[in-house]
Amino acid sequence: DAGVIQSPRHEVTEMGQEVTLRCKPISGHNSLFWYRQTMMRGLELLIYFNNNVPIDDSGMPEDRFSAKMPNASFSTLKIQPSEPRDSAVYFCASSLFGGYTFGSGTRLTVV
Amino acid sequence: GQQLNQSPQSMFIQEGEDVSMNCTSSSIFNTWLWYKQDPGEGPVLLIALYKAGELTSNGRLTAQFGTTRKDSFLNISASIPSDVGIYFCAGPNMEYGNKLVFGAGTILRVKS
Numbered sequence: 001d002a003g004v005i006q007s008p009r010h011e012v013t014e015m016g017q018e019v020t021l022r023c024k025p026i027s028g029h030n031s032l033f034w035y036r037q038t039m040m041r042g043l044e045l046l047i048y049f050n051n052n053v054p055i056d057d058s059g060m061p062e063d064r065f066s067a068k069m070p071n072a073s074f075s076t077l078k079i080q081p082s083e084p085r086d087s088a089v090y091f092c093a094s095s096l097f098g099g100y101t102f103g104s105g106t107r108l109t110v111v
Numbered sequence: 112g113q114q115l116n117q118s119p120q121s122m123f124i125q126e127g128e129d130v131s132m133n134c135t136s137s138s139i140f141n142t143w144l145w146y147k148q149d150p151g152e153g154p155v156l157l158i159a160l161y162k163a164g165e166l167t168s169n170g171r172l173t174a175q176f177g178t179t180r181k182d183s184f185l186n187i188s189a190s191i192p193s194d195v196g197i198y199f200c201a202g203p204n205m206e207y208g209n210k211l212v213f214g215a216g217t218i219l220r221v222k223s
Contacts, residue, residue, distance in 0.1 A: 102153030
């Protein structure tokens with residue numbers, strides 16, 4: 001298995017632009033998680049899905065952030081409009097029985 | 112909510128030394144997980160602990176699930192340069208459907 005695949009690995013965008021991060025979970029995993037990592041706040045859970053259904057989005061910072069999981073093999077995290085304070089590494093993770101497998105992350109820089 | 116406190120925040124040790132780090136919580140956890148994050152990568156699961164008092168080894172790594180279920184420690188014996196990274200403890204947050212909460216991490220640097 002190729003593991004959790006995230007794209008792009010790096011994204012640099014201008015403030016105000018829309019950003020879409022993508023994730024392909026491990027086949028057969030039924031839970032998917034989006035995390036954000038910063039020096040100040042560490043790893044923060046933004047949202048998670050169970051069987052493609054959003055279960056808890058209480059970690060999503062504000063309405064500019066949205067996430068979808070249209071099927072079991074794909075999820076997106078969208079930021080519109082982006083702001084410099086959104087700069088961080090965004091991780092996707094998937095799980096079947098509690099053990100999370102993380103992707104390599106997307107390093108987002110908003111200038 | 113359930114918070115995990117990790118210590119130390121960082122360590123700078125000599126190659127060959129043993130390393131010890133720990134994680135505590137004011138709440139009970141039924142599972143403790145230890146992850147390592149290499150630079151530029153996502154966290155990777157090292158050891159999972161499921162029972163109070165459990166002691167589990169993975170090569171040079173040993174982790175224990177505290178008997179009070181409110182703490183865990185991770186030891187690394189005979190450190191080598193590739194042990195460099197950030198080590199996180201994590202556990203499922205029972206108040207919120209068992210989603211994982213992470214400690215702030217321990218940054219490990221090794222002098223060769």
